[in-house]
Amino acid sequence: MDDKRVILKKFFDEIQSEKLINGTVLIAKDGEILYKGAFGEADLDSKRELKINSIFNLASVSKPITALGIMLLAQANKLSLDDPIEKWLSDIPYKGITVRQLLNHTSGLPDYLELFECHWNKSKIAVNQDLFELLIKYKPERLFKPNERMEYSNTGYVMLALIIEKVSGLSFAEYMKRNIFIPIGMQDTKVFCQRLTEQAMDNYAYGYVFDVYKGKHVLPDEFPETDFVVYLDGIVGDGAxxxxxxxxxxLDRALRDGTLIDETLLKEAYSPSSPRLESPFKYGLGWILENEKRKGRAVWHSGGWPGYATHFKRYIDNDIVIIFLRNKEQDFEFEQSIIKSIENILFDEPYETPKAPELQKAKILHPEILNRYVGEYQLEEHTELITRVTMKDQRLFIELPGSMKLEMYASSENEFFLRSLSVTINFANDGVNYYLTINDGSYSQTAKLI
Structure with a gap:
């Protein structure tokens, strides 16, 4: 494995010399660490540098850990994965969903971001119980019947955290500390809500987003598109x-050694829970699943929260681990290409050092121009699907089918981009109709204003 160490060091030396990433990385095989390193700053104002023990918000990489919390309760016969969730959350207005369906994203629960955007006092920081009460009060429609299909659900994992508290009698943070973090020796890991508790943490890596108007990185609290990090700071289970x-x-070692979860439950966690359902990816109990002939089985999760991108991938047939934590916003495709290059090195495939594109600045357009584009657009290739363009507070948003609402930023009067994503949206008028074309660099689709 010495050759892998040499190649990885060369790869990251080049990355460090070009200052391409701001984060930490650890790569291991067969129980030996091949490379670990820290690049960039943990605090841009003080210029405090990142260290290998810098602490990051894991975002959705929290989900496999929350799932482990549930599986420990199942292992102790304190709940069953096939319990209906109303057994533990008696007032929930969505009956017939099981704990397992929360774990594997087949519950059909509505997403909570819009619920808070429409019905929450933004001067207050919400906690999980607040989400539960909003679901009871407003009863937003299910997305689908349980197990009808699979759709990634943050709401489901918040409900799992509430179930952990109900069954264990402990707060989610205390339960995870006692049952996972301390037994494994994860001394620098905790459920942490910085703005809610107003606590400081040693070695904390602050997350920064790119302000497309100022042309510099700022804390997400200071940028309109991402200021929801303040009022959602107390929501845990899906992240935090x-x-x-x-x-x-x-954690990877404990799972591989079987010191935490028994083999039967782990097998369930690493198996597609609903193999007959059509879905964009296979999902077990808290893990995204892959199985390639040459690389074998892999279980992984990624995460994204304003300022943070995280990646935790475990090749369970080859005993390879890739962990990447970032705290300064960059282009999504660029980050994916770094992870791809790491994988190629580990599996003796050709790789290259990617080049980081410059983050784009935005132009300010008059509201009258923005208002031209507001409306519902019917996709030409899939006429049953509708894309919505809305305006609020002189800001333009796009909502793609099956996706959350995203703000669009102007690069010209009729061309817009999505921050940190390699996606452009062009508007055109043929004299009769307005059209929009969405292009992600490899695929484009056009929709007509209806």
Missing amino acids: IHSTVEDLYL
Whole structure:
């Protein structure tokens, strides 16, 4: 494996010399760490540098850890994965959903972001119970019947955290600490709500987003598109676990050694829970699943929260682990190409050092121009699907089918981009109709204003 160490060091030396990433990384094979390193700054104002033990918000990499919390309760016969959730959340207005369906994203629960956007006092920081009460009060429609299809659900994992509290009698943070973090030795890992508790944390890596108007990185609290991080800071289970690359590696070892979860439950976690359902990816109990002939089975999760991108991938047939934590917003495709290059090195395939594109600045357009584009657009290739363009507070948003609402930024009067994503939206008028074309660099689709 020495050759892998040499190649990885060369790869990251080049990345460090070009200052291409701001984050930490750990790569291991067969129980040996091949490379670990820290690049960039944990605090842009003080210029405090990142260290290998810098603590990051894991975002959705929290989900497999929340799932482990549930599986430990199942292992102790304190709940069953096939319990209806109303057994533990008696007032929930969505009956017939099981704990397992929360874990594998087949519950059909509506997403909570819009619920808070429409019905929440933004001067208050919400916690999980607040979401539960909003679901009871407003009863937004299910997306689909349980197990009818699979759709990624943050709401489901918040409900799992509430179930953990109900069954264990402990707060989610305390339960995870006692039952996972301390037993494994994850000393730098905790459920952490910085704005809610107003606590400081040593070695904390602050997350920064790119302000497309100022042309610099700022805290997400200071940027309109991402200021929801303040009022959603107390929501846990789908995110909010904070950790380091070294602690995540300890978690990987504990799962591989069988010291935490028994083999039967792990097999369930690593198997597609609803193999007959059509879905964009296979999902087990908290893990995204892959199975390639040459690379074998892999279980992984990624996460994104304003300022943070996280990646935790475990090749369980080859005992390879890749952990990547970032705290300064960059282009999504660029980050994916770095992870791809790491994988190629590990599996003796050709790789290259990617080049980071410059983050784009935005122009300010008059509201009258923005208002031209507001409306519902019917996709030409899939006429049953509708894309919505809305305007609020002189800001333009697009909502693609099956996706959350995203703000669009102007690069010209009729061309817009999505921040940190390699996606452009062009508007055109043929004299009769307005059209929009969405292009992600490899695929484009056109929709007509209806």
